[in-house]
Amino acid sequence: MSVFRSTIPDVAAQEPLIQLLATDGTRSPHEELDAVLAGSGGDDDLQTPERLRGYYRDMVMIRAADLEATSLQRQGQLGLWASALGQEAAQIGAGHASREQDYLVPTYREHGIAWARGIEPWRLLESYRGVSHGGWDPNELRTHPYMIVLGSQAPHAVGYAMGLQRDGVVGTGDRETDTAVLALFGDGASSEGEVSESFTFSASFEAPVVFFTQNNQWAISVPTSVQSRVPLAQRSRGWGIPSVRVDGNDVLAVLAAVRDALDAARAGEGPRFIEAVTYRMAAHTTSDDASRYRPAVEEQEWAEKDPILRLRRHLEQLGEIDEAFVARCDEEAQDLAMQLHHHIHGMEDPDPVGMFTHAYAEPHPIVEAERAQYLEYIAQFEDDESTEQKGGRA
């Protein structure tokens, strides 16, 4: 007998998956999370029929925007697109679980989070088109820029949370002002050192941060099993960070778990970690070929777990959805797609001189000199053009 106690594989097999909505839409009860959804402690009821229809509409909207973005990429209007197809419930659920004042820290695939935050989809498309590296004010929208270097945003989330502690907006009991941070990253990104360091910092300082991983099964071509031998939900426990594993295609389970975690963080109980088990239905990006590494049967299996379909079935069971509503959502979604299409097709390339504007906040002599040099260089061609028009080069 060894003194070492393994967490593999017995504990792993026992890691429960919280699900409130079955694939066929049937709702199962859950003591703690039902209380959260019902608005325990004076919050709003998060599962009124109206709200449920709202989540449905949101998911339909972002899926349409997503599909349109993919087609815009095919038309050469975007350099690249990272689709969130299949992850709508995880993102809409997490997005709506946050409160107005919370700060959200997304990566490059969090289109549903952005939508839930009121960020217009074309603002997301700008970076994929190559006209901007982001461009929104994180403080105004309380949403961090999209991050490309995997894992690097996790410590930012913890730092922001540490700032909240210093500002005295954690654990005061005032639900209008108590604030938390929701940090998002993928199952692959969770292997980066910075994510582990973020666990350390958040646990040491009891920072009000909720880590939310969408385990969509693949990091480009690499399955989650290469990143972790135990369910991801168990990872943070070594840091003393409580965690849970939820069905990421179940908008209610995600909503409830994230709300619960954010409530705890806001109340000053420290960090939480959530693994949402979901699936990336499209390829990694428009330049990836998923058929090289992923069996088609797996894609079909997951198609049956479609998050949108699932909520619709649930609403049908409740008798709270009709054809007219569904049609209206689809129409609105088509409108959104059209808007996106026109917006992008009409988008002018930025004047390159703009690239000299934001490298520094204060005047910088080298950048100023290079800007002048650039303008002078450009002017040369304008002169050439006018001389040419007058007939020949000078």
Added chain:
Amino acid sequence: MSSSTLPIAKAITAGLRDAMRVDDKVLLMGEDIGVLGGVFRVTDGLHAEFGSQRVVDTPLAEAGIVGTSVGLAVRGYRPVVEIQFDGFVFPAFNQITTQVAKMHNRTHGAVHMPIVIRIPHGGGIGAIEHHSESPEALFAHTAGLRILAPSNAQDAYWMTRQAIECEDPVIMFEPKKRYWVKGDVDPDHRPELSPWEAAVVRPGTDATLLAWGPSMPLALESAEAAAADGIELEVIDARSLSPVDLPTIAASVKRTGRLLIVHEAPVVGGLGGEIAARISEECFYHLEAPVLRVGGYHLPYPPARMEHAYLPDLDRVLDGVDRLLEH
């Protein structure tokens, strides 16, 4: 394999394959390099041939990838690491600069670090943020590392082989926008030119144009264009960025009296500055003009739709040539 025409990416694949066949201590590590064959398909087919002990799909963690290669190297292996894009080498920067570069020195030579770090390099491919960087100067500044930058298929094949054979750590910057440009590769005949030497790829008399990797086609195109105006540029492919082959460059500058350095990286603090300073020292009495540089601005690499303005292009290089010749 006998002489053939291959794209640069496939020349590197061939180099990796041949190195793995002759030395079973060579192993590949990186993200998506196995079944997928790498996002640029450079390791395509190698997983099928050598299996997952030698072509390792790693967890997604660059510090881990490079850090574990240090241990493997101590244990006698020759790891070849793929960094997926230039902008993602930074999580591993600590391992590369504080560990890989210094282990040999720290152990008084007892331990070698025959690690190769392959990095797709440069811009001009319309990519999103962090996919178009030119960080060569950051590594060239670190003693203990060697850096190669092939610009054609033959160099891509042989530099891969020679980097793997080298007992020092080698960073190989691969010109990603030229991965699919074909060239002749002769794997049977080891080139006479050492990988650490620069190559005069076009003789000329009026000025020397020095470039490397992704900038080489631009340098050659510029020389063509200048020739049409009666200006004969000598074009040098630096090939090795650490060490830089100063004798070859200096010999050329002594003939032409002028030097223009072209690279994609920002001019401020770039490798061109180091070369300019060395050449000014070495060739002071031969220079007819100050050494000039054309490169990126002191800015974060811009969004794709502005990169044409950021990257050196034909006009900017010719403008540089004009300024050189004004003196």
